[in-house]
Amino acid sequence: MYHFIVNPNARSGLGKSTWNLIEKELIRREVDYQAYETKYQKHATKIARKITETDGIHQLVVLGGDGTINEVINGIYDLDKVCLGYIPIGSSNDFARGFHLPKEPLEALGYILDTPSYAFMDVGYITYKENKKRRFAVSAGIGFDAAVCHEVVVSRLKKFFNKLGLGKLAYTGVAFSQIIKSRPTTMTITVDGIRHRYENVLFATVMNHPYEGGGFKFCPKADSTDGELDVIIAANISKLRFLTLLPLAFKGYHTFAKGIYLLKGKTVEIVSDCPLPVHTDGEPIFLQRELFATLEPKKLKVAQNK
Structure with a gap:
């Protein structure tokens, strides 16, 4: 059945x-x-x-x-x-x-x-404050991309563009708004035990699939069957420069730009100097400083189109 x-x-x-x-x-x-x-x-x-x-x-x-x-x-x-x-x-x-x-x-x-x-x-999952756990299929992020997801949930733009069959434009519109409001911070990101520290971080996102936010190909090489997570970090990059890169992200061309960092591994720990919005597959988790991401030991069988 x-x-x-x-x-x-x-x-x-x-x-x-x-x-x-x-x-x-x-x-x-x-x-x-x-x-x-x-x-x-x-x-x-x-x-x-x-x-x-x-x-x-x-x-x-x-x-x-x-x-x-x-x-x-x-x-x-x-x-x-x-x-x-x-x-x-x-x-x-x-x-x-x-x-x-x-x-x-x-x-x-x-x-x-x-x-x-x-x-x-x-199947990825994050643990955060008081050992709370939440799975994700596509991605989990902290910072700018999570703030976009939070606003899209309540935005009238989403309903308007959905009626026109242009839902992903809601994400684009909100993204331009949120980048102006965002406040970059310092993050320590540890992947498979190797510690990285980044200044002026706009966001860090753990990806299981290549796409996020309505078609942004943030991690072009992400493979949801390879047993690893991909991580994208935008740091030490001006807001204006980042805005010019966003359209390129639909094709994955942003990854060659200075200020875009890509990592890959089985475990990812993110510690932010200040609390920021968090999301899993676009679903909001409000204001966290720390999160840990990894994969469930079992996989999920999914019908696909080769």
Whole structure:
């Protein structure tokens, strides 16, 4: 049986109409399924936990955005016993980009139902204040990129651009606003025991996929199946210079610029001189000074498009 976890409010209500389309196709194909609609924040986590804490292999299909994916993976009881499918209808859809999934819902459904190819994805997690833990599929960041995610969550721009089918422009617009407000700080970043210290840091982001923030290819060589995390740091770079690099980041060309640093490893510890916003897959975690990131020992089986 397929368990569909549906965010009806994804992309300003597109989730509901998309699910109606998907359900008609499931009925036509006589697919055995059960659907669950999320009703509030972190509801998807509770739904995923209830489904996966029972015995057997579970076929989960997420209909929503990266935030819904994040909630679902945080609810999975045993990563070994889940096959995950994804029909992307969010604003950023960076998870879908990482697996080359089609934007068209019925086409995406086809990759799940019709002899799919699978990837065994690393699942990252961070621990922060008082040993709190949160998994991430795409990325976890502190500083500027997290501040953008925080503002996008409440921004009217997101709803406006979603209605036009241009959701990622909300991230671009907020990014220009946040870079003006941001206050660079000093960070100590330790990767696999090797300590690095950076002055005037705008942000540090731990990446499991190449993309973040609606298509910014921050870590072009990130591979969610290689057993390691990639880290990007923007430091000792003027705000004006960084703004000129942002458009280049859509293609990954920013990585050659002075002030952009890339690291790679299995464990990442970040210590900031002052508290900053944090996010996991765009979901806000407010004002932290320290976080530790690594990978779960088990991988997650994900339907992909080769």
